[in-house]
Amino acid sequence: MRPGGLAGRLYGSPVPLLCLAVLGWSGNFIVGRLVHDSVPPATLAFLRWLTAFVVLLPFGWRKLRQDRRILVRHWVTVLALSIFGVAAYNTLIYTGLQTTTAINALLMQSVMPLLIVVFAFALFRERPGVAQVAGLVVSLAGVWLVVTQGSPLGSGGLRLRAGDGWIFVAVVSYALYTALLRRRPQVNPVSLLTVTFGLGALMLAPLAVAEAGGGHVVHVTAGAVAAVAYVALIPSILSYFCYNRGVELVGGARAGQFLHLMPVFGAVLAFFALGERIHAFHVAGAALIAAGIAVAAVRRAGDRLTAGGKSPRPVPSEPRTPPPGSDSWRRAPS
Numbered sequence: 001m002r003p004g005g006l007a008g009r010l011y012g013s014p015v016p017l018l019c020l021a022v023l024g025w026s027g028n029f030i031v032g033r034l035v036h037d038s039v040p041p042a043t044l045a046f047l048r049w050l051t052a053f054v055v056l057l058p059f060g061w062r063k064l065r066q067d068r069r070i071l072v073r074h075w076v077t078v079l080a081l082s083i084f085g086v087a088a089y090n091t092l093i094y095t096g097l098q099t100t101t102a103i104n105a106l107l108m109q110s111v112m113p114l115l116i117v118v119f120a121f122a123l124f125r126e127r128p129g130v131a132q133v134a135g136l137v138v139s140l141a142g143v144w145l146v147v148t149q150g151s152p153l154g155s156g157g158l159r160l161r162a163g164d165g166w167i168f169v170a171v172v173s174y175a176l177y178t179a180l181l182r183r184r185p186q187v188n189p190v191s192l193l194t195v196t197f198g199l200g201a202l203m204l205a206p207l208a209v210a211e212a213g214g215g216h217v218v219h220v221t222a223g224a225v226a227a228v229a230y231v232a233l234i235p236s237i238l239s240y241f242c243y244n245r246g247v248e249l250v251g252g253a254r255a256g257q258f259l260h261l262m263p264v265f266g267a268v269l270a271f272f273a274l275g276e277r278i279h280a281f282h283v284a285g286a287a288l289i290a291a292g293i294a295v296a297a298v299r300r301a302g303d304r305l306t307a308g309g310k311s312p313r314p315v316p317s318e319p320r321t322p323p324p325g326s327d328s329w330r331r332a333p334s
Contacts, residue, residue, distance in 0.1 A: 011245065018246040018258040024239035026106060026265035028231055030273045032094050033102035035227045040216040041094030042207035044228070047218075049086060049201035051232035053194065060194035067187035071195055074185035078195060081184060085177030085240075086200030091207065092170035100163030102274070106266035108167045109259050110143035115175035116256035123179055128253055135296025139260040142288025150281030178252045181244060189241060197236070257296050260289045 010016055035044065064071075071078055096105055113136060120126040128136070145152055184192065211217075218224060247255045264286040271278050 012249070014246045014249040014255070017242040017249075018255055019261065021239040021243035021246065022258050022261045023265050024234040024242075026262050026269055028090075028235035028239075029093070029097065029102045029106050029262075029266060030269045031227045031230055032097040033105075034273070035224055036094075036098050038219040038221060038224050039227065040208075040211040040218070041098060042091050042204055042211050043216070043218055044094050044231070045087070045091040046201060046204040046208040047228045048090065048231040048236055049197050049204065051228060052236040053197040053201050055232065056190060056194045056197060056237060060188075060190040063188040063191040064194055067185075067191040070185045070187050071191065074183075077180065077183050077185065078192070079199065080180055081177060081192075082196040082199035083203065084173045084180065086196050087203040089170050089174040089177065090200075091204060092166050092173065096163035096166035096170065098163060100167060103263070103266060103270055104164055105167045106262045107143065108164060108171055109262040110140065111168070112171050112175050112178075112259045113139070113253070113256035115172060116178045117253050119176055119179035120182075120253050124182060126182075126251075126253065132253060132257075132296045135257060135292040135294070137292070138295055139257060139289045139292025142285040142290075142292060143260055143263060145281055145285040145288060148281075150279065150284070175256070178247065178256055181247050181252055189244065192244075193237065193240060254296060257293050260292065261286075264289060 032044065039047075093105065117128050117132075117136070121128075141152075243255065246258070264282065267278055267282045
């Protein structure tokens with residue numbers, strides 16, 4: 001059943017859902033950078049997903065039993081989502097943050113919406129609309145303004161580091177995950193979150209053991225414990241739930257547009273957590289990014305009116321299952 005009250009309104013509102021998801025993920029980069037000397041990357045990713053799995057399991061056990069046949073029938077898709085969106089992406093991010101800055105890693109996320117469009121076309125022949133392409137271009141212009149630190153015709157102050165290569169591979173992995181969400185099984189959101197988190201932790205366990213065997217152990221401090229708690233609860237459970245629900249409502253390509261907000265949110269969080277300054281080019285870039293998202297949403301808003309200018313029929317609280325190949329999902333996110 002759909003939640004009621006404020007939670008119900010939020011559950012049906014893609015903009016705040018996607019903004020919450022991106023805000024949580026932006027904090028993940030800051031935390032990953034802060035603890036890169038005390039928690040090895042694969043171990044941090046393993047502890048993140050193991051903790052998230054343990055927290056979700058009591059809530060998802062009954063739903064998992066109800067959905068187990070569907071999940072088993074779609075095991076290839078479930079496994080792919082666990083690999084690309086859970087195990088690979090986050091381990092690569094934490095590995096990259098060993099040798100690059102949080103702001104560099106955040107800025108590189110701006111490539112993801114473009115890659116999502118590419119994967120959506122390559123896998124499902126999903127063609128972007130004119131408004132979507134225009135919004136993507138405007139948002140990329142805002143990102144480029146931030147990347148070049150206010151010098152869009154020059155290189156600005158950006159310096160690429162070795163870890164940026166790991167970050168780029170991570171971006172490709174998550175773009176593929178977002179595109180594949182179109183084929184996820186129609187099950188309860190907690191079921192799919194629980195099983196993908198559990199599989200992700202299982203895949204990362206050998207890597208964490210290998211890190212420990214190589215002498216890369218966790219330095220247990222209050223900061224390290226707080227970091228694991230944060231990445232397990234906020235960018236894992238909260239952000240994944242909000243993002244996947246947002247993808248349900250507007251599709252992968254349009255949802256990916258909100259990832260352009262990562263450099264903006266990241267700059268604000270870096271100001272408070274790392275003491276980095278916010279400059280005029282951050283503000284100007286944020287304005288362009290917001291404008292691009294608004295342009296991309298034009299078609300979405302226009303879809304609410306029929307050709308005759310009449311309002312469409314009300315959307316039921318529990319819409320029917322779409323036909324195969326449709327991009328109009330209306331069930332639970334992963």
